[in-house]
Amino acid sequence: MTADRGPDPAVVTGLSRQNSLYRRMITVCDQIADAAVRGADARQLTRVLAETLDQTVLLFDPAFALLAQAGAGEWDPADAAAGRIRRALATERRPLRLPAMPDSALPHGCQATPITIGDTILGYLVVLDRTDPLARDDDADLLTTSYAATLFALTMANERTSADLGRRYRSALVDALVSGNFLDAADANRKGRSLGLADPGPYRVAVLRPNVADETPATAEKLAARFVTAGRLAAARGTDVVLLLGDAAEAGDVLTDCAKFLAGTMTDADPACGLSERADHPAQAPVGLRQAQHAIDVGTRIGRTGQVIAYDELGIYRLLLQIGDMRQLWRFAEEILGPLLDYDANHKVDLVATLSTYLNQHQSLKQTARALRVHVNTVSYRIQRIEQLTPLDLTNPDDRLVAHVAVKIVESQQALDQGSA
Numbered sequence: 328m329t330a331d332r333g334p335d336p337a338v339v340t341g342l343s344r345q346n347s348l349y350r351r352m353i354t355v356c357d358q359i360a361d362a363a364v365r366g367a368d369a370r371q372l373t374r375v376l377a378e379t380l381d382q383t384v385l386l387f388d389p390a391f392a393l394l395a396q397a398g399a400g401e402w403d404p405a406d407a408a409a410g411r412i413r414r415a416l417a418t419e420r421r422p423l424r425l426p427a428m429p430d431s432a433l434p435h436g437c438q439a440t441p442i443t444i445g446d447t448i449l450g451y452l453v454v455l456d457r458t459d460p461l462a463r464d465d466d467a468d469l470l471t472t473s474y475a476a477t478l479f480a481l482t483m484a485n486e487r488t489s490a491d492l493g494r495r496y497r498s499a500l501v502d503a504l505v506s507g508n509f510l511d512a513a514d515a516n517r518k519g520r521s522l523g524l525a526d527p528g529p530y531r532v533a534v535l536r537p538n539v540a541d542e543t544p545a546t547a548e549k550l551a552a553r554f555v556t557a558g559r560l561a562a563a564r565g566t567d568v569v570l571l572l573g574d575a576a577e578a579g580d581v582l583t584d585c586a587k588f589l590a591g592t593m594t595d596a597d598p599a600c601g602l603s604e605r606a607d608h609p610a611q612a613p614v615g616l617r618q619a620q621h622a623i624d625v626g627t628r629i630g631r632t633g634q635v636i637a638y639d640e641l642g643i644y645r646l647l648l649q650i651g652d653m654r655q656l657w658r659f660a661e662e663i664l665g666p667l668l669d670y671d672a673n674h675k676v677d678l679v680a681t682l683s684t685y686l687n688q689h690q691s692l693k694q695t696a697r698a699l700r701v702h703v704n705t706v707s708y709r710i711q712r713i714e715q716l717t718p719l720d721l722t723n724p725d726d727r728l729v730a731h732v733a734v735k736i737v738e739s740q741q742a743l744d745q746g747s748a
Contacts, residue, residue, distance in 0.1 A: 370395040383455040501562040507613040519609030532615030663733040666716040
């Protein structure tokens with residue numbers, strides 16, 4: 328009969344180590360779960376995890392930009408270690424133990440894991456190793472980081488859902504204001520305050536039109552989401568995007584951002600942006616929308632795609648192009664300038680352009696000659712010829728007004744023809 332030698336010391340050591348591992352994981356998970364239940368966001372969870380582990384913890388977004396850091400030391404985004412971690416995680420898409428990388432932010436290695444919900448990567452969690460190698464337990468650290476990443480995933484997914492709902496709500500408010508869907512001025516003010524608009528406080532309504540070959544509301548929705556994510560007040564309206572801008576100069580930035588986005592997704596895009604006059608109260612948003620829409624319609628008709636078209640800079644076009652039938656305008660222009668148009672076509676001269684410049688230069692022969700880069704006698708001859716060919720007396724203010732209107736119609740039609748060529 329053999330004597331009972333008792334438990335195998337190796338087995339006891341292994342079980343003790345395993346129990347220690349479980350206790351540590353439970354402690355970490357309890358701490359993070361408790362913080363999450365109390366409403367901590369992902370950045371606060373990063374700090375809790377670092378304090379619980381007594382290690383440096385880094386939280387990255389899906390593009391591997393640093394979102395949060397807790398613990399000793401500073402992380403340099405340009406550090407070569409960042410690229411190494413990113414490449415490894417992108418390739419493996421699973422928790423990894425990465426060895427030390429001398430002369431970098433990883434002198435002792437790290438535990439790294441993707442933060443995922445299903446197939447969607449929400450970010451990356453990196454825990455730097457302890458400086459004391461004897462205190463390390465690679466298996467335990469990797470499992471702990473993996474469990475922590477699961478709790479981070481739940482919190483970050485909730486944040487993303489909340490952010491999406493917030494963005495949709497803000498877009499809905501923008502659409503409600505510009506559509507006039509408010510009870511009265513007080514209700515419009517409440518909606519405006521929710522968007523951060525002061526009352527009174529200057530803003531402008533902008534309409535962004537992608538002008539893509541395959542124009543669908545989906546393009547506008549993607550653009551609107553892009554702007555809202557960047558913190559702008561935007562909403563998709565059919566194939567257009569409407570924005571509330573605090574400053575007229577922002578319209579140029581919006582158009583540039585739109586062009587960059589379309590250049591990466593569309594092969595044939597020529598965006599334009601219509602801009603309203605300044606408004607001072609949220610209840611004026613519907614008027615601003617109509618002005619911005621009118622500006623972009625006018626700009627498109629006169630060949631100004633790819634530009635910001637401000638309503639208050641349209642001048643006489645604001646009146647001319649409210650007439651929907653361009654043929655009616657053209658008939659008026661032909662009655663006044665028809666002989667000049669025929670003369671220009673037959674003699675390769677541009678008397679219409681001379682007339683336009685002459686009127687813009689306040690009937691100054693010298694300034695007109697300078698603008699056209701011809702001799703003043705040439706301008707004088709052309710003006711005499713214009714008066715001979717037409718019923719115009721350019722010394723008469725009424726005739727000059729009629730001539731100016733007719734010239735603008737011809738120029739707008741020419742620009743439209745060039746834009747469609």
